[in-house]
């Protein structure tokens with residue numbers, strides 16, 4: 466049955482809170498998957514101290530975590546649900562049209578940033594981490610001065626093959642391709658990052674991630690599997706890059722594609 470859509474800008478009454486949207490025995494249902502993924506991400510240091518999070522889109526429905534909660538302890542009943550179609554009809558894009566809204570919480574402050582990945586890239590999942598490695602990479606870039614601090618670049622590392630070529634392109638990057646991730650400056654309030662994230666997406670149409678200086682990273686993918694594996698690949702590369710910097714090794718190297726020869 467299609468869930469009822471509330472009029473623009475209005476919330477459902479508590480008695481009509483569409484609880485069925487977050488009730489499923491399927492572990493892959495977004496309302497079950499967001500808590501279980503965040504519990505895994507917490508162990509990686511990605512969603513420490515209520516920071517970071519994840520959102521999933523399935524067709525028209527977007528599933529979101531509450532704001533300021535311990536993301537590793539969330540329950541399916543804590544999850545917000547909104548309709549993209551109802552949202553698109555809303556005159557004020559800052560007014561969110563929730564089909565389900567747990568009364569005791571507020572929705573994640575990352576909501577407009579997750580929505581940017583869903584609307585501009587058709588993503589099925591977006592992950593936000595406060596990983597030390599992501600933050601450290603932005604700090605290292607900062608020391609390289611204006612002009613060189615707005616993009617992370619790395620090439621000739623096997624894990625780069627963990628990334629898709631780009632939006633609406635098939636296949637993955639190759640070993641010799643350069644992975645480029647834009648960096649935006651942090652703002653006092655999470656939602657104020659939205660216009661800068663969208664600007665970076667326009668400037669880098671093929672990127673699946675945007676770094677936020679001294680804050681973390683947003684990573685998306687066409688489905689949960691791709692968002693998660695791209696986020697893992699990126700975290701691996703960020704950690705490697707920090708260690709390479711410590712060892713005085715460059716992130717970009719001029720290695721000509723060579724045919725391996727037998728000894």
Ligand SMILES: CSC[C@@H](O)[C@@H](O)C(=O)COP(=O)(O)O
Pocket residue numbers: 514515516517518530531532533534572573574575593655
């Ligand atoms: C540790 S507070 C972090 C928040 O300000 C924000 O950056 C964040 O990532 C999570 O926001 P939230 O609204 O709790 O989902």
Ligand SMILES: [Zn+2]
Pocket residue numbers: 516517593594595655680681
């Ligand atoms: Zn954050």
